[in-house]
Amino acid sequence: MEMKDIVIQFGALAQESRLEIFQLLMTNGETGLFAGEISKNLGITANTLSFHLKALQQADLIKSERHGRYISYSLNIEGYKSLLKFMTEDCCKGNPTLCATDVECC
Amino acid sequence: MEMKDIVIQFGALAQESRLEIFQLLMTNGETGLFAGEISKNLGITANTLSFHLKALQQADLIKSERHGRYISYSLNIEGYKSLLKFMTEDCCKGNPTLCATDVECC
DNA sequence: CTTTCATTTCCATAATCGCTGAAGTATCGA
């Protein structure tokens, strides 16, 4: 993972609406939610939501799938894991004592 | 941790210079580095660096200590861990299968 | 006390971001 990609990932999560979207999708598994459901759920207008979804998708944090005229969005767990990997692998380079506890994912 | 604090933390890391600063401090342990050393190391002018250090500090990701006329900056590991905690604890709410592997920190 | 050095704060500017309304695209149902 390049530094720039990591910056894009952090940037995608550095906004309240987008973090809410991401959290919501966290709890909605493989099937995810349709854009309209997210919109209703979080009270974000369609166009603004579309803008944020694009940012999250470009950051490799979510993915989309068309079902007729609906588009479902769901977590891209691999992208998220690569961010966590970056955050934890570089954590202790040169200084293991600083970061002594394990962080568990699930 | 509040949503807004998390957004601030992600925002602090969502910038190339700041991510570089943070990575550099990762590898410099408890003692950290003086502002001037960081500046020289990364080629960032003093005033701009100061601006970025402030952002990282306000996000609880680094801390500072004055030594005479030098100021050392070092990792605030607790703040970083709380971010990792947020990212991993909420990860599987409602969907453990999505996020099955452990992420190790050190 | 004055100078010097390390760093921060202030100010101005250019770039980016987030939001909105309006228009565009894609799909479905009649």
Added chain:
DNA sequence: TCGATACTTCAGCGATTATGGAAATGAAAG
């Protein structure tokens, strides 16, 4: 084919962010 529905893209705007130069602060050294 026509209209309705779901969603995206575009254009424009106000707000925030990143940066650099200049001035200010804080601490040491002479």
